[in-house]
Amino acid sequence: EAQVTQNPRYLITVTGKKLTVTCSQNMNHEYMSWYRQDPGLGLRQIYYSMNVEVTDKGDVPEGYKVSRKEKRNFPLILESPSPNQTSLYFCATADRGGQPQHFGDGTRLSIL
């Protein structure tokens, strides 16, 4: 079964404590991306990756890092989380060409 798996699904943590949200896909897709979704602001792209070791900034990259060491994994790293990063996060994948995109189940982060 084609899957995009995010972990954790829910996390409550405190300001400044480094955290990583993992994203793994089993579809051999080249393209992976991270979005955050906030009420009234819709889905905004944080970072995307066209292939292994190829990443680029989306619209709201500040405060986030990513890496793409393997094709199947695309972790999102918050080195020093702040309350304004409280949001619902989605990982998405696509095959060559980057579209359409298929989303994981989401990770709800609360930064206190």
Added chain:
Amino acid sequence: QKEVEQNSGPLSVPEGAIASLNCTYSDRGSQSFFWYRQYSGKSPELIMSIYSNGDKEDGRFTAQLNKASQYVSLLIRDSQPSDSATYLCAVNTDGSSNTGKLIFGQGTTLQVKP
């Protein structure tokens, strides 16, 4: 700033009616357009994609694209209560560079009343 605009709604229609959802975009170079459905608390699910002017039909769904007017719409015929969700319009803004970057609208909430 490239933008995709949708009326946030809610759009309320009776069961069995046609629901019409609209989206405008600012980048004339956009070539690919998508509609996603998102149920409350769930992830977006792709329901339609359209790449050329005109209509594209898939079951009860019809996507319409007018690049001259920079307008894309989604029609849902015979609306069912199970269609109640938020519908997201997404536009690829990279033209021929094909990086896959999507810009999403804020979404339109559809309520289908029995």
